Amino acid sequence: MGLRFRVLRQDPVDAWFAETFPQQDLLRAEIAAELGRCPVLLTDPPNKSYFGHVVELAIGLALCDQSPYPRLFHCLGPGIATRLLTMAGYQPTVAGAGAGAGAAGYDARRRSDPVVHPAHLFTAASRLAHVRILLNKFDRHDCDAVPNTRYVLEQYPHLLHGLPRETYQTRRAFRAVWSSYCGGFHGALRSYGPATTQLSLLNGHRHADFLLGTTVLELKSGRLDEDRYLDELIRQILTYALLAHHDGHHVTHVAVYATRYQRLLRYRLDELTNQLAGNPIDLTAAGAELTALIRNQPRRRSAA
Template identity: 70%
Template sequence: MNAGSHGAPPDPVGAWLTKAFPHQHVLRAEIAADLRCGPFLLIDPPNKSFFGHVVELAIGLTLCDQSPYLGLLHCLDHDTATRLLSMAGYRPTTDAATAYDAWLRTDSALHPAHIFTAASRLAHVHSLLNDLDARRSEAGDLAGRLLRRYPNLLNSRPDETYHTRRAFRTVWSSYSSGFHSALRAYGPATAQLSLLDGHRHADFLLGTTVLEVKSGRLDEDRYLDDLIRQITTYALLAHHDGHYVTHIAVYAARYQRLLRYRIDELANQLAGTPVDLTATGAHLATLIRDRPHRRPAA
């Protein structure tokens, strides 16, 4: 993308993606048509960005066999962290005080209210880290001190919690109707897949499939263009980082659609010609590393 209306400098990564993959409009039309096939969930959470994090975290807590989101958990006091893990269906395998990575998923049935509580608390930690700039090495320690002093930072106002929980119940009912089983079938889950030494993070790696979760609207071309650039970037960087990946997928929660594409076929379609994934991924990685530092979006 070029300089915006607010005078932002040109984005070399976006400009290169547009030039290297000039047929994005074809995929945009295909995705738009696919999204129109399913019934749209009528939800209106009060904070859409926060709600998106809640949905993503809830999915991660139910997909991963080993407890995910360790960076968020370590910002919490031990009692709170272990309570949230227990609510999400995890049990410890050792008695180590802070070895949350040693907690494993059980087969017990989970109540949606418990998943919502665990995910929403972790979403508040995520928001706090973002406000503190999560790239800073001391952000986690500072967040932990703030949460110990002001534990109410883990809670929304009662009216916001009510409306967010109501929207979550609608999405979770849909997700549990078959999407959870479909995603589990892709393979073992890794949440918050770090790409290019943390320059980018994909929501999940499921077996050989990189998954992006979208809980917001995708009813405008600009949203779909951003999505296409995002999944293309993740596919190329995952290949560049040496992950054995074959597919990229999008779970569009509001539209009740799960879209999945072979990475090589997707790249070829967008470029209009065969793509060398190794060379193209290396070039994209160089552009991202050389890009001026920008604070990550919330």
């Protein structure tokens, strides 16, 4: 009776993944072996979630040619948004300069400085991380998240800076990750193609960290030393790739950049899904099935 009760309560998406891709343990073992090939960065930030946001945002700012994360910047006044974009190496285009200090002006900025000082990039990314955390709180309560976040930050600008001790320790951990990232990972990710950050999928039901050309990339800055972490990672990359395919994006590969383990793993999507399924998979049909199941779940609030 207990087993039957658990089966009846199993999430339909979980059941679909287990049935469609029964060979996921093969990929889990492969990823675990790959992560063990390089020295682990012994970073220990005080707030791992905040640190993860900072690393992701810094990489997004470094990869994109046009100013990324518009939803975050719309939570800020034009002055601070412009300063952060300038620190990250973005300058106005001719059209953007004509828009003055308004939102269109900083939305239209493009990268002019290919090499940005890590301290400047950290400052921009850490400020945006605090914006994202606040914005996500409003999102979870079904509020008008962007105007509410902007109002709170106007009233309490100190929220952009965080706690001094936390910021200092996070900066120290960031230096280690950034030194590793600049040792070859930046060039590899740039080679995949133009970067899109926080790719909205299925009308905002899910968000992928990055779409680089035709590669869906998941970024992980934390631990991946247990099966449950790897199982979640595999589920994420498959979900994002199938939904991106369903949404009309040309996706040929999925990739994982595990910053703590200094590893970048990339797989052909069709070969990977065939391997995990144990037989050829129709990506269009699989994407449609997964889409239908996710649409029937309670909606997750949009990510920043």
